[in-house]
Amino acid sequence: MRIVHYINQFFAGYGGEEKADLVPEKRDGAVGPGAALNAALGGTGEIVGTVICGDSYFNENLEIATPEVLSMIKSFSPDMVIVGPGFNAGRYGMACGMVAKVVDEELKIPVVGGLYEENPGLEIYKRHGYFVPTGNNAGTMRKAVPDMAAIVKKIIAGEAVTEGFFEKGLRVNYFAEKRGSTRAVEMLLAKIAGEDFTTEYPMPVFDRVAPGPAIKDMSKARIALVSSGGPVPKGNPDRIESSSASKFGKYSLADVTHFTPDNGETAHGGYDPVYANLSLDRVLPVDVVKEMVAAGQIGSLHQYWYSTVGNGTAVASSKAFATEIAQELLRDDVDCVILTST
Amino acid sequence: MVKEIERHGIPVVHMCTVVPISVTVGANRIVPTVAIPYPLGDPSLPPAEEKELRRKLVKKALDALCTEVAEQTVF
Numbered sequence: 001m002r003i004v005h006y007i008n009q010f011f012a013g014y015g016g017e018e019k020a021d022l023v024p025e026k027r028d029g030a031v032g033p034g035a036a037l038n039a040a041l042g043g044t045g046e047i048v049g050t051v052i053c054g055d056s057y058f059n060e061n062l063e064i065a066t067p068e069v070l071s072m073i074k075s076f077s078p079d080m081v082i083v084g085p086g087f088n089a090g091r092y093g094m095a096c097g098m099v100a101k102v103v104d105e106e107l108k109i110p111v112v113g114g115l116y117e118e119n120p121g122l123e124i125y126k127r128h129g130y131f132v133p134t135g136n137n138a139g140t141m142r143k144a145v146p147d148m149a150a151i152v153k154k155i156i157a158g159e160a161v162t163e164g165f166f167e168k169g170l171r172v173n174y175f176a177e178k179r180g181s182t183r184a185v186e187m188l189l190a191k192i193a194g195e196d197f198t199t200e201y202p203m204p205v206f207d208r209v210a211p212g213p214a215i216k217d218m219s220k221a222r223i224a225l226v227s228s229g230g231p232v233p234k235g236n237p238d239r240i241e242s243s244s245a246s247k248f249g250k251y252s253l254a255d256v257t258h259f260t261p262d263n264g265e266t267a268h269g270g271y272d273p274v275y276a277n278l279s280l281d282r283v284l285p286v287d288v289v290k291e292m293v294a295a296g297q298i299g300s301l302h303q304y305w306y307s308t309v310g311n312g313t314a315v316a317s318s319k320a321f322a323t324e325i326a327q328e329l330l331r332d333d334v335d336c337v338i339l340t341s342t
Numbered sequence: 343m344v345k346e347i348e349r350h351g352i353p354v355v356h357m358c359t360v361v362p363i364s365v366t367v368g369a370n371r372i373v374p375t376v377a378i379p380y381p382l383g384d385p386s387l388p389p390a391e392e393k394e395l396r397r398k399l400v401k402k403a404l405d406a407l408c409t410e411v412a413e414q415t416v417f
Contacts (some may be wrong), residue, residue: 323350
């Protein structure tokens with residue numbers, strides 16, 4: 001069984017964020033975590049080729065990178081593709097998911113991957129592969145490798161893969177003993193009687209918030225700036241963590257007309273900080289917003305900016321930060337928010 | 343965060359580069375930006391042009407906030 005492995009610049013050994021612009025490339029055989037996967041497969045299948053791409057390059061150039069990566073994968077004539085594991089790395093997870101999607105749709109061969117449950121790539125692309133639940137960081141590689149290999153081995157052996165991965169959300173046909181109408185009436189009777197019953201088609205849970213009303217007159221509105229890109233005053237006074245942030249910061253805009261290398265930097269550890277540290281306006285557009293306020297295009301600016309690092313940060317933490325921020329904004333009669341993300 | 347702030351009744355425009363993530367998390371007004379390490383800039387441009395680019399993007403974000411939307415919208 002010929003397997004091709006997709007990984008990012010970090011796991012290929014090129015480096016971290018400073019190498020995230022790496023264009024796609026392919027190599028024969030296993031690279032990085034591929035060696036451990038090969039060993040775990042015990043000769044039942046082999047990684048014959050590895051395709052590598054930088055996370056920023058892939059996500060910023062989806063339309064070019066996707067076909068490039070796909071054609072490199074195809075050149076190895078694989079029977080199966082493994083992606084990641086991507087843990088809770090957002091851009092890596094998105095890339096793994098997108099690769100799974102095109103391999104599933106174009107090559108029609110199985111895909112096995114590994115992602116943390118909160119990785120955004122999982123929600124979007126889980127139907128295109130067997131994604132094994134992993135921990136939220138690369139320290140859990142030792143657990144992820146055997147879990148992924150177990151599914152790969154089942155596929156190679158031609159066995160049904162029924163567990164050990166995130167539900168794909170696909171329906172599978174089977175012959176039931178009772179017809180649908182009978183099952184539905186039985187379920188209804190159980191419900192009326194207050195007994196337990198199991199639905200055959202769980203409704204998806206959409207946690208959506210209705211759009212807020214449009215601002216009628218921006219020249220009278222008070223605006224606030226919030227960011228998950230980690231913009232903080234020089235020196236990161238609150239020591240916001242570079243990943244898995246446990247807090248957000250609140251900083252005065254009173255003395256800032258624009259950012260320089262001396263008054264601002266990013267605390268975010270999930271992208272190359274060079275550009276943001278030179279001019280933080282690239283992440284938090286204080287310079288132009290203040291000018292627009294002075295020119296009367298915006299009514300006024302809330303006197304603080306709020307910042308956290310959205311790098312592997314738990315959804316529950318982000319919710320808690322945002323609730324606290326929103327209450328402060330309401331107290332100051334803020335009408336609308338620009339929220340920037342990196 | 344976008345969604346939780348909007349839940350409190352304050353409209354939010356999300357300026358970000360990886361739009362599919364923004365759609366998945368439930369932002370209602372989305373303005374696509376330049377690149378992950380510099381969403382509101384472009385270091386390859388001279389400073390004046392870079393600022394002009396930023397001004398255009400912020401203007402677009404303000405326009406998004408002034409636009410009624412019934413569902414998730416990418417501006």
